Amino acid sequence: MNIFKQGVAGAAASLVLAGACAPAGAYNVRLQDVENKAMQAGVQAATEQRWDEAERFFQIVLKDEPESASAYSNMGNVHLSQRRPEQAVTDFSRAIQLAPEAPVPYLNRAIAEEQLGVNAASAGKADEAAGHYQAAIQDCKDAQSRDGKEFAAFFNEGNVQARMGQFKSALAAYSRAADLAPGIAGYRLRQAELLFQNDRTHDADVMMRGVVRKSPNYAEAHAALAAVEWASGQKGLAEDHFDKAVTLDGRWSKMGYIRQQTRWPPALYQAMERFLSIASVDDDRISS
CATH class of the missing domain: 1.25.40.10 (Tetratricopeptide repeat domain)
Structure with a gap:
C-alpha cells in the first residue's frame, strides 16, 4: 500500500485551507511503500478526518520505525489539518531529510509554509510573511526539480506567487499546471x-x-x-x-x-x- 497516495498525502494537507483556496495534492510519490498495521490504521483515520487518532497511530509507527519518512510526512498532514503548521513544517523537514529525492514532502511543506505566511500577514508581520512565502516557493521548485510532471507543485507555486503579487510568475506557474493536468x-x-x-x-x-x-x-x-x-x-x-x-x-x-x-x-x-x-x-x- 502506498501511504502517500493522493487521498492522504495531498488531500489531508489540502483540508486545512478550505474551498477554492485549498492547495493541490500530489499526483504521485517516490517514497518506499510501507506495509505496517499501525500505518494502515493511521491512513484510514486520516482519510476519515479523525486527526487525533491518526496522530496516535503515526506516533506508534515512529516509535517502531524512527526513520520512516512516510510516517513523518503523513504526520505533517495531520498537523496541518489540526491547524498546527509550525509542527507540520518540522515533520515535513524530517521526511525530507530521510527521503531527499521524494517530491511530496517538499510539496506539502510548501503548503505549511504558505499557511504560516498567511498567519503572519494576518498579524501584520509583512516581512515574516514574505519569508514564509519565499520558502514555500522554493519548496515547490524543489518538488518540480524532482518530478517535472508534478502538476500540483506548479499549481501551488502559482498560489503563492499570486499571494505575493507576482502575477506574471503566477500565470506561468498556473499555465504549466494546467498543461500538465488538462482534465x-x-x-x-x-x-x-x-x-x-x-x-x-x-x-x-x-x-x-x-x-x-x-x-x-x-x-x-x-x-x-x-x-x-x-x-x-x-x-x-x-x-x-x-x-x-x-x-x-x-x-x-x-x-x-x-x-x-x-x-x-x-x-x-x-x-x-x-x-x-x-x-x-x-x-x-x-x-x-
Missing part, C-alpha cells in the same frame, strides 16, 4: 483568471468560455466569466453567465461569499464588484 478544470480557470489580471482580457474570456463549455455546471467559472465579459462590454453575455452561476448556487450573487470561496486576483474581484454594483442599480430601476 482539471480548476487549473485552467485559475490560468484564465491570471490572464485577466495581466491585461489579457480577450484571452481570459476565450479560455473561460472553454472551461464552462466543458464543465457547464462549474458555478465559479460562470461567475468569473460574467465579470470578465462585463469588463469587456459584453453586458448580455455577462448577465447570462451570472444568471447561470446564481442558478447553480445563489451565493455567487454575494461579494462576501465570492471573496471567501475564491482566490481570484485583485483585478477580477474589482470587475465583479463593479458588475454587482451596476447590476444592483439596474435591478432597482426595473423594480421601481
Whole structure:
C-alpha cells in the first residue's frame, strides 16, 4: 500500500485551507511503500478526518520505525489539518531529510509554509510573511526539480506567487499546471483568471468560455466569466453567465461569499464588484 497516495498525502494537507483556496495534492510519490498495521490504521483515520487518532497511530509507527519518512510526512498532514503548521513544517523537514529525492514532502511543506505566511500577514508581520512565502516557493521548485510532471507543485507555486503579487510568475506557474493536468478544470480557470489580471482580457474570456463549455455546471467559472465579459462590454453575455452561476448556487450573487470561496486576483474581484454594483442599480430601476 502506498501511504502517500493522493487521498492522504495531498488531500489531508489540502483540508486545512478550505474551498477554492485549498492547495493541490500530489499526483504521485517516490517514497518506499510501507506495509505496517499501525500505518494502515493511521491512513484510514486520516482519510476519515479523525486527526487525533491518526496522530496516535503515526506516533506508534515512529516509535517502531524512527526513520520512516512516510510516517513523518503523513504526520505533517495531520498537523496541518489540526491547524498546527509550525509542527507540520518540522515533520515535513524530517521526511525530507530521510527521503531527499521524494517530491511530496517538499510539496506539502510548501503548503505549511504558505499557511504560516498567511498567519503572519494576518498579524501584520509583512516581512515574516514574505519569508514564509519565499520558502514555500522554493519548496515547490524543489518538488518540480524532482518530478517535472508534478502538476500540483506548479499549481501551488502559482498560489503563492499570486499571494505575493507576482502575477506574471503566477500565470506561468498556473499555465504549466494546467498543461500538465488538462482534465482539471480548476487549473485552467485559475490560468484564465491570471490572464485577466495581466491585461489579457480577450484571452481570459476565450479560455473561460472553454472551461464552462466543458464543465457547464462549474458555478465559479460562470461567475468569473460574467465579470470578465462585463469588463469587456459584453453586458448580455455577462448577465447570462451570472444568471447561470446564481442558478447553480445563489451565493455567487454575494461579494462576501465570492471573496471567501475564491482566490481570484485583485483585478477580477474589482470587475465583479463593479458588475454587482451596476447590476444592483439596474435591478432597482426595473423594480421601481
